[in-house]
Structure formats: structure tokens, C-alpha cells
Amino acid sequence: MPRKAVADRKSRADDVSRTDYVFQYVRDAIQKGELRQGMRLREEDLADLLGVSRTPVREALGRLVARGLVELAPGRGLMIAQLTSTKIIELYSLRAILEGAAARFAAEHVSPTEIKILRQMVEQCFDAATPAEAAAWNLQFHRMIFEVARNRYLLPAVLDLHDSVSLLPGTVFDTPGRKDTVLREHTAIVDALERRDPQAAEIAGRDHVLASKDIRMMQLFSRSPEGMK
Structure with missing residues (x-):
């Protein structure tokens, strides 16, 4: 396998593990009550806090949206989901x-x-x-x-x-x-x-x-x- 392909696969694997890390961090913070309903989530803030790039943060937030834990609010961006x-x-x-x-x-x-x-x-x-x-x-x-x-x-x-x-x-x-x-x-x-x-x-x-x-x-x-x- 060409070196570039190997490097690309390793980079993607690293992104996946970082995505899991960000996903688990936000999920745990919700369960502990540290992140509450209606609180805004900014990609750049999470990336800085967790020491990762914005790509895994974006992917993790996408997973959280799919799980119903995060939602996109018009005019406000991403936020912790609110339960009516x-x-x-x-x-x-x-x-x-x-x-x-x-x-x-x-x-x-x-x-x-x-x-x-x-x-x-x-x-x-x-x-x-x-x-x-x-x-x-x-x-x-x-x-x-x-x-x-x-x-x-x-x-x-x-x-x-x-x-x-x-x-x-x-x-x-x-x-x-x-x-x-x-x-x-x-x-x-x-x-x-x-x-x-x-x-x-x-x-x-x-x-x-x-x-x-x-x-x-x-x-x-x-x-x-x-x-x-």
C-alpha cells in the first residue's frame, strides 16, 4: 500500500478516535449536568478546550444532533437540546x-x-x-x-x-x-x-x-x- 494511503488511513483513524473523545466528553457533561438544556455549543470553543481540530468536533456534534442531544436553533446555532x-x-x-x-x-x-x-x-x-x-x-x-x-x-x-x-x-x-x-x-x-x-x-x-x-x-x-x- 502506498505510503500516502497509509498516512491518510492513519489520519482518518486519528480523527475517528478524536471524534469519539469529543462525543463522549459532551455526552458525559450532559449527564453530569455541566451542560444544560439551551446552552450554546461553539465548535471553536470545544476544539480549544479539548485540544483537537474543528473537524472531529464538527463530526461529534453531528452525531449528537442525530442522537437528539444537540439541536440547531435558528439564529443561535448549535445548543444542548431542550425537552418540551x-x-x-x-x-x-x-x-x-x-x-x-x-x-x-x-x-x-x-x-x-x-x-x-x-x-x-x-x-x-x-x-x-x-x-x-x-x-x-x-x-x-x-x-x-x-x-x-x-x-x-x-x-x-x-x-x-x-x-x-x-x-x-x-x-x-x-x-x-x-x-x-x-x-x-x-x-x-x-x-x-x-x-x-x-x-x-x-x-x-x-x-x-x-x-x-x-x-x-x-x-x-x-x-x-x-x-x-
Whole structure:
């Protein structure tokens, strides 16, 4: 292979790795709340901050737009996506379907050891000292159900949706009493899994997500009635 072709391939590989680096940086910053809805993103600023050229930044931002985490606002340029009430309903409605399906599949494959681990996660979520800690355990609980479902396509799909949920400020556990209801909802899911009852597991998984949707809508309205549009 000619040296120039080899060099071109290496350069392209470097750009891809840098693109992944920029993509992951912005994604993590959104999940940590460092980049919030409506904040502008400038290619040159990110390039300077991360020590890369604008090409991988541009490609990473394109991927983030495709994932719905960044959007192009007329007259403002690229910015962190904003979730309206309509988007929240669409997001949680799809999550409810996927998480219900995951619970149904999990009921067919779950082992006694996995049931034990899931129950421990339920307790850890309830015993969490802060809303953020409870949210972290909640995410681990849901992720494990997707792994127990033994379906290679479900987990990547739902993780994309969880990325979009991270655009929302705070967590459902900021709402008083939500940790108590989550305990009951999580327990209902695990009980159905232990009974190997796919239908009950699907219903419990779906209802749990829809309850979270109602909390998110209430939070959105309490912060800004304009956000309900």
C-alpha cells in the first residue's frame, strides 16, 4: 500500500478516535449536568478546550444532533437540546414499551442469583442518602433487567433514551415520596420476574416508567409553565 494511503488511513483513524473523545466528553457533561438544556455549543470553543481540530468536533456534534442531544436553533446555532412536554411524553412512552418488553424477556431468562442481586439493588435504591444516589441505583437496576433479558438490541436502544432523559434537570427522586413508590414498583417487577410471569413483569415495568413520566411532567410544569408547550 502506498505510503500516502497509509498516512491518510492513519489520519482518518486519528480523527475517528478524536471524534469519539469529543462525543463522549459532551455526552458525559450532559449527564453530569455541566451542560444544560439551551446552552450554546461553539465548535471553536470545544476544539480549544479539548485540544483537537474543528473537524472531529464538527463530526461529534453531528452525531449528537442525530442522537437528539444537540439541536440547531435558528439564529443561535448549535445548543444542548431542550425537552418540551411533547418530547418528554414521546420519550417516556417509548421507554415504557422497551422497558416493559425487557421485563417480559427477563422473566423468561432470570436466574435465582440475578433475582437476589436485583432485590439488593432495590434496597440500595431505597436506602440511598441523596436523590442522585437513588437515581444511580435506579439506573443500575434497569440496566440489569435489560442484561437479564438476553436481547442484544434492547440495551443499546434504551441507553440512547436514558441519554435523552439526562437532559432533564434533577431526577424523579427530587419529588417527595417518589422513593417510596419506586420501592413498591421495583418490588412488583422483581416479584413478577421471580414468579416467571412475563405478562405481569411487562405490565409492572411499563407502569413504573409511565409513573416516572407523570413525575417529570409535574416537575416541568412546576419549574416553568412555558415548558409545557
